[in-house]
Amino acid sequence: MPTFVKFTIDGVVCMSEEGRQLVEAAVENGVFIPTLCNYPGIPPKGSCRICTVMINGRPVTACTTKVAEGMEIQNNIPELEEFRRAVVEILFAEGNHLCPSCEKSGFCELQALAYRYRMTVPEFPYMFPNRDVESWHPKIMKDHNRCILCKRCIRGIHNSEGKPIFDFGKRGDKLVINIDSETSKNISDELAQKAMDMCPVGAILKKEKGFDVPIGKRRYDLAPIGTEIEK
Amino acid sequence: MTKKIVATASLAGCFGCHMSFLDIDERLFDLIEIVEFDKSPIDDIKTFTRQCDIGLIEGGCCNDENVHNLIEFRKHCNVLVSLGECAIMGGLPSLRNWIPLKECLDEAYLNGPTVADCNEKKIIPCDPDIPKILDKVYPCHEVVKIDYFLPGCPPRADLIWNALYALATGNKLDMPYEVFKFD
Numbered sequence: 001m002p003t004f005v006k007f008t009i010d011g012v013v014c015m016s017e018e019g020r021q022l023v024e025a026a027v028e029n030g031v032f033i034p035t036l037c038n039y040p041g042i043p044p045k046g047s048c049r050i051c052t053v054m055i056n057g058r059p060v061t062a063c064t065t066k067v068a069e070g071m072e073i074q075n076n077i078p079e080l081e082e083f084r085r086a087v088v089e090i091l092f093a094e095g096n097h098l099c100p101s102c103e104k105s106g107f108c109e110l111q112a113l114a115y116r117y118r119m120t121v122p123e124f125p126y127m128f129p130n131r132d133v134e135s136w137h138p139k140i141m142k143d144h145n146r147c148i149l150c151k152r153c154i155r156g157i158h159n160s161e162g163k164p165i166f167d168f169g170k171r172g173d174k175l176v177i178n179i180d181s182e183t184s185k186n187i188s189d190e191l192a193q194k195a196m197d198m199c200p201v202g203a204i205l206k207k208e209k210g211f212d213v214p215i216g217k218r219r220y221d222l223a224p225i226g227t228e229i230e231k
Numbered sequence: 232m233t234k235k236i237v238a239t240a241s242l243a244g245c246f247g248c249h250m251s252f253l254d255i256d257e258r259l260f261d262l263i264e265i266v267e268f269d270k271s272p273i274d275d276i277k278t279f280t281r282q283c284d285i286g287l288i289e290g291g292c293c294n295d296e297n298v299h300n301l302i303e304f305r306k307h308c309n310v311l312v313s314l315g316e317c318a319i320m321g322g323l324p325s326l327r328n329w330i331p332l333k334e335c336l337d338e339a340y341l342n343g344p345t346v347a348d349c350n351e352k353k354i355i356p357c358d359p360d361i362p363k364i365l366d367k368v369y370p371c372h373e374v375v376k377i378d379y380f381l382p383g384c385p386p387r388a389d390l391i392w393n394a395l396y397a398l399a400t401g402n403k404l405d406m407p408y409e410v411f412k413f414d
Contacts (some may be wrong), residue, residue, distance in 0.1 A: 099413035100384035130329035
């Protein structure tokens with residue numbers, strides 16, 4: 001029998017299983033906490049910081065925190081919304097995010113969060129970094145211009161033998177996601193699709209696919225990200 | 232009510248934003264009741280004839296003429312609006328921003344597959360009459376102060392209409408989620 005715990009989010013009493021990831025517990029209770037590096041079913045990382053909430057007055061990432069009895073969580077407060085908006089703005093300024101020419105536009109979680117926060121332009125100057133597009137892999141493409149280094153692909157994509165396909169190299173602002181050319185050669189179409197779907201932006205693309213859903217029918221065309229969760 | 236004066240320009244853009252502007256369809260009739268156009272490709276007035284209330288800028292700055300035009304717009308418009316992704320972040324032209332300018336020009340005029348054989352004298356055009364290309368494409372707000380931004384590629388006609396209507400009448404801008412898009 002699982003033990004249930006009581007906690008509050010923005011003053012509303014919530015209940016969940018003890019030890020549940022806070023992001024998931026929030027979803028169960030109809031509360032949306034934005035995430036970018038977190039993905040259901042893979043180990044949390046806490047690298048993008050967008051899920052930061054205040055727990056008992058301290059900022060904590062909700063993806064790496066487990067719920068406990070009596071937690072007082074602040075989520076939907078102006079300071080945090082401002083902070084999250086800034087995270088989105090920094091990511092837009094840091095890479096080369098040309099939404100009009102991106103295959104993932106309309107399905108991109110970064111873009112969807114920018115829509116949610118009504119970001120018209122980042123407050124930070126665009127950096128226009130010089131980044132590669134790896135187009136030589138037979139099944140997938142890796143566009144480093146769009147990569148936000150969330151490492152979902154490293155944690156979530158393994159081939160049939162359990163070998164990882166993605167890994168990272170270098171550190172700091174030189175950090176880059178690498179693809180193992182040998183392992184990626186023989187991946188199935190399903191795995192390529194899974195990698196594309198798991199990528200929150202358009203950095204991993206399944207080859208010979210794109211723009212197959214018309215404008216107006218894409219995931220985030222009509223309703224902001226998170227509204228499917230919020231009561 | 233006196234009509235607001237509107238000026239528009241396309242800098243390093245494709246005129247798509249202006250086309251989307253025309254997509255407001257029959258609301259054009261409502262629009263001309265509340266605004267009048269000055270310098271704009273829409274009425275083909277080439278130079279400012281007076282101080283304007285609203286300036287709409289399509290496209291970023293890729294050459295010195297764009298910069299000159301943008302500064303003129305800032306001087307002559309009380310409110311300046313960046314219209315579309317190119318004005319906001321450089322857009323498609325900014326794809327050259329991470330490639331050194333010389334490499335771009337060499338590819339375009341000397342080495343590209345369509346020019347390599349026909350440009351025998353290996354000339355890269357450099358005439359005083361041709362605007363000088365900048366080292367990279369600049370978003371408008373990195374050159375002058377921009378008051379408002381309307382995203383989209385192109386911005387949806389409804390968004391342009393709502394924004395112009397709000398600016399011309401002083402009403403609050405209605406910005407529904409469906410028309411707020413980056414593509």
